[in-house]
Amino acid sequence: MSAGTQLHGYHGQYLWIDVTTGAWQFRRLPAEVLRNVLGGTGLAVHLLLKDRQSQVDPFDSAAAIVFSFSPLVGSPLTTSAKFSVVSRSPLTGRLNDSLASSGFAIAGKKVGADAIYITGRCSELSVLVIDDSGVRLEAAESLRGKTNSETQSALKQQFGAEYQFATIGPAGEMGVRFATISHDGRHAGRGGSGAVLGSRNLKAIAVQGSHRCTWAHPEQLIEYARDLSRRSFGPATAKYRELGTASNLLTFNRLNVLPTRNFQQGHFEGAEAVSPEAINMVREKTRASCAACTIGCEHLYSIQRPESQETVQVRLEYENLFALGPLCGIDDSGTILEASHLCDEYGIDTISAGGTIAFAMECAERGFLDHPWLRFGSKEAILNAIHRIIQPNDALGRMLAGGSRRMAQEIGHDTIRFAPQVKGLEIPGYDPRGLQMMALGFAVGTRGADHNRSGAYEIDFSEAVDRRNASVESITMAIETEDKAAIMDSLILCKFLRRVFDNFFAESAAMLKLVTGWNMTESEIRSAAVRIITMKKQFNIQSGWTPEEDTLPDRILRQPLPEDPESRLSSEKLQQLITAYNLARGWDADGWVPGDQTGIDAAEPS
Amino acid sequence: MKRQKDNPEVTVEFFGIVRARTGIAVKKMRGITLGDIIQQVSDDYPDFARDCADGFQLRTGFAANMNGAAFVTDSSTLLAEGDVVMLMSLDAGG
Ligand code: SF4
Numbered sequence: 001m002s003a004g005t006q007l008h009g010y011h012g013q014y015l016w017i018d019v020t021t022g023a024w025q026f027r028r029l030p031a032e033v034l035r036n037v038l039g040g041t042g043l044a045v046h047l048l049l050k051d052r053q054s055q056v057d058p059f060d061s062a063a064a065i066v067f068s069f070s071p072l073v074g075s076p077l078t079t080s081a082k083f084s085v086v087s088r089s090p091l092t093g094r095l096n097d098s099l100a101s102s103g104f105a106i107a108g109k110k111v112g113a114d115a116i117y118i119t120g121r122c123s124e125l126s127v128l129v130i131d132d133s134g135v136r137l138e139a140a141e142s143l144r145g146k147t148n149s150e151t152q153s154a155l156k157q158q159f160g161a162e163y164q165f166a167t168i169g170p171a172g173e174m175g176v177r178f179a180t181i182s183h184d185g186r187h188a189g190r191g192g193s194g195a196v197l198g199s200r201n202l203k204a205i206a207v208q209g210s211h212r213c214t215w216a217h218p219e220q221l222i223e224y225a226r227d228l229s230r231r232s233f234g235p236a237t238a239k240y241r242e243l244g245t246a247s248n249l250l251t252f253n254r255l256n257v258l259p260t261r262n263f264q265q266g267h268f269e270g271a272e273a274v275s276p277e278a279i280n281m282v283r284e285k286t287r288a289s290c291a292a293c294t295i296g297c298e299h300l301y302s303i304q305r306p307e308s309q310e311t312v313q314v315r316l317e318y319e320n321l322f323a324l325g326p327l328c329g330i331d332d333s334g335t336i337l338e339a340s341h342l343c344d345e346y347g348i349d350t351i352s353a354g355g356t357i358a359f360a361m362e363c364a365e366r367g368f369l370d371h372p373w374l375r376f377g378s379k380e381a382i383l384n385a386i387h388r389i390i391q392p393n394d395a396l397g398r399m400l401a402g403g404s405r406r407m408a409q410e411i412g413h414d415t416i417r418f419a420p421q422v423k424g425l426e427i428p429g430y431d432p433r434g435l436q437m438m439a440l441g442f443a444v445g446t447r448g449a450d451h452n453r454s455g456a457y458e459i460d461f462s463e464a465v466d467r468r469n470a471s472v473e474s475i476t477m478a479i480e481t482e483d484k485a486a487i488m489d490s491l492i493l494c495k496f497l498r499r500v501f502d503n504f505f506a507e508s509a510a511m512l513k514l515v516t517g518w519n520m521t522e523s524e525i526r527s528a529a530v531r532i533i534t535m536k537k538q539f540n541i542q543s544g545w546t547p548e549e550d551t552l553p554d555r556i557l558r559q560p561l562p563e564d565p566e567s568r569l570s571s572e573k574l575q576q577l578i579t580a581y582n583l584a585r586g587w588d589a590d591g592w593v594p595g596d597q598t599g600i601d602a603a604e605p606s
Numbered sequence: 607m608k609r610q611k612d613n614p615e616v617t618v619e620f621f622g623i624v625r626a627r628t629g630i631a632v633k634k635m636r637g638i639t640l641g642d643i644i645q646q647v648s649d650d651y652p653d654f655a656r657d658c659a660d661g662f663q664l665r666t667g668f669a670a671n672m673n674g675a676a677f678v679t680d681s682s683t684l685l686a687e688g689d690v691v692m693l694m695s696l697d698a699g700g
Contacts, residue, residue: 235657236667239623239695251621251694255674277625461696462669463677499667564674 008216009071009515010034014047015113017135019128019200020061020120024135029114035518035528036599039070041097042490042532043115044086045539049598054095054542058088058192059175059199061121067166067205068116069109070492071515074213076225078232079494081105081292088543089191090199091177091352091403092424092448095539096191099452099489100166101290104183107164110209122201125173127155131163131208140203145170147345148182155204163208169347170390172198176401178352178426182344185298185315186290189349191425191447216517224514228500229294236499237295241287244299245318246276248429252322256564257434259427260326261376262358263420263553266431266561270331274321279333286313290494297496303337314341319451322429323354327420328361329376335383342386352403355426357385359404359419360396368413371396417554423448432556434567435460436470437478440577443550444591446536452495455481468567472580479584483529490532505529530585534597537587547590550578613638614687618647621694624668627653640670641681643691658693669696 006012012031017024029043037046044066048054056063065087072080083105089096108116111130118128125144126137143151151167159165165183172179172194179194180187188194197205215221239247249271252258256266272278279285279301289296300313314337324330324339343350357374361381364374374381388397399407404426408419420427425448432439441454451457456478460467465474487508488495501507506522513519520528537545551557552574560568582591613636620628628651637643641662648655648662658668662681669677671692685691 235623235665238657242626243622247622251692254619254621254692255671458696461677463679466676468675566675 007031007034008214008517009075009512010039010114010213011109011112011211013113014043014115014117015111015130015135016117017128018120019118019122019126019137019202022135022137026113034071034114035520036531037535038487038490038512038528038532039114040068040082040084040099040490040492041086042486042528042535044068044084044097045095045532045535046599047115047117048086048088048095049535049539049542050600052542053088054539056088058090058196061200062119063088063196063199064117064119065193065196065200066115066117067108069105069114070490071213071512072491072493073105073109075215075515076222076292077493077511078225078229078292078294079290079497080492081290082492082494083108084489084492085181085188085193087193087196089193089425089447090175090195091192094423094448094543094545095446095536096193097447097489097536098181098188098190098193099492100181100183100186100188101293101494102184102186103291104164104166104207106291107209108207109213110211111207112209112211116205118200118202120200125201125203127204127206128202129159129206131206132210143203144173148347149345151204152182152184155206159206159208163206165204165206167204167347168194168198168202169345171195171347171401173203174390174392174401175199176348176389177403177406178349178356180347180349182347185344187344187347187349190351190450192349194347215515217514221514224511231500232294232497234500237496240295240297240496244276244297244316246299246316246321248318249275249321250277252429253326255434256561256567257431258322258326259420259429259431261329262327262362262418263427263431263555264362265563266434266567267563268326268329268331271326273331274325274333274336276316276321279316283333293494295494295496301337303334303341305341306338312341315344316340319428320350320354323351323426324382327354327358327429328382330379330382331377332379335379339382339386342383346386346390348386348389351428352426353386353389355420356400356404356407357382359407359415360385360400362418363407363411363415368411368415419553421449422552423549425449427553430457431561431567432552433468433561433569434564435467436569436573436577437465437467437474439552439556439569439574440470440475440478440581441482443552443574443578444581446533446540453482453485453489454478455485455495455498468564470577472576475577475580475584478581482533483526486529486532487525490528531597531599533585534593535599537591538593538596538598541593547592550591611636613642614685614689616643616685616687616689616691618643619690619692621692623695624654624658624693627651627657637685639681639685640678640683640691643685644681647693664693667696669694
């Protein structure tokens, strides 16, 4: 495959593939487009907007899913081996961008493209193979129903070590609306990109290539990368290296913002028992990292599988710990690790799985769902519920597979009041009543309630605001965290690196210059962030967004946290924050974007 | 002086990296200001002094929370008898 223009850091083209016909071609990406949207999520949103994908049902064969790389992938910059997966979400109906790491990003970019754009539907379950000899589909019927690790090992055997694979588990094949795409134990987790891939009849994508991008200033880049790696060993990342994100659990519990039993409480009496501090005492732990990372935040615990007695390693992070633990009332670490393992293998987002099961437990306890075995705290119940999500003929499993919003609509009885979701995406482990800047971030998030596209919790955990009574004066700080995230997801760098930078936007400009040779200023990088966020919003508007979607569940807006009555958030208060946010973004008070700010040039060739 | 027994007694709770560096979860201490407490923890726990504090001040990335409400980094913050001071990493995300 031939690469495109003489750009540094980019190939200047993306690979367009129609898996219905097997047709493929490289399509040019002009330098000015790349400068505007940088790469990763920014680039993918640009491609989807250009093709009016916002109006296509994500399960329709005409829908597209984009795997997008960045100018920094393949460079020596620490944590840069990441890729973004972007499509319309089958869970929310809105834009979904999720990121994953490691060798797939490096190998994927080496096929000679800055992004891989996939549309169409295969006639049978297939593997999409992209390598130096071209693009082809290979039958994958023998992989049907296989878990992620089974699929990855079968593909490694079949294709060899030079290939890297992105795979789906049985959940993606079955259209579970919060199915993930996995690579090497890492997941593009949220919003159901695995179901979009599954609906194309694609079990996996295999990539291998030899097209490297050049760097504009290789010597200075290596020097800079050395310094960044050195800084990444410092105290700013010690938490991730030594303890992992799971160490948030006890802090959040102490501050009464640990969502417990479907957000009925903010404090879990069993938190000590499931904390990483306690698990470390009784289980063997190892550490690992993504390719090209000097931080190494992965903390893996050994468990023995209940039936096979096989020992496996399970990655524990705050989000799977909270969602499959306190949120469902589970105080047994073995059960949480087994539940996490099942989600990883079946290819299910742990936050949405935990949120939906917790919601089902509350519905059952309140008599709205005829499954009396579904009880908070029941170890058997959570494991059984996860198994049922991938059972094709199980009525409860089919309900769970749609996520909590769809489930509430099916059950009725106004249960939507306590479905733990925003725009259909289940809320991560930060109780919005006690973290009100984060509440704003959840409400306005383009992909729904999300802790990776807004880092507003950083402001809640500072002296800049009263976290239980946030004011509109703090809005610009919340916006800054969103802007940072937009750049981190487009350049792409790991968010755990964020405290290493003194001036993130200026350093982003510096890194981009070393790789591409472009003289972008700090303010141009800031403008790119605003552009990307506006494009995401415009995708949502085109897909049918209305201002009423930017809200939080009724429970959050009506009930204070029982352990801390000062943690209360009214709908009026939230609306004030949202209005101030919209105006500060330059949108109208309701959040409509004036004019066409997609940056799409109608004359630009497809 | 800083530990004098007529100074307010507070409960200090340790989380995350701060707990890892001190090896303790909770301790009763006496001091007039937040800085007094940080200095005493630094004096008693060299790993904390190295990674989390600069004398009587917390390093960037660490904060104290008073009684589960406000976050403070100002070392001159006055303490009252019975206060609960939580020392933690600011980096809550993930
Ligand atoms: S810090 Fe963790 S998530 Fe980020 S790149 Fe490194 S290992 Fe991967």
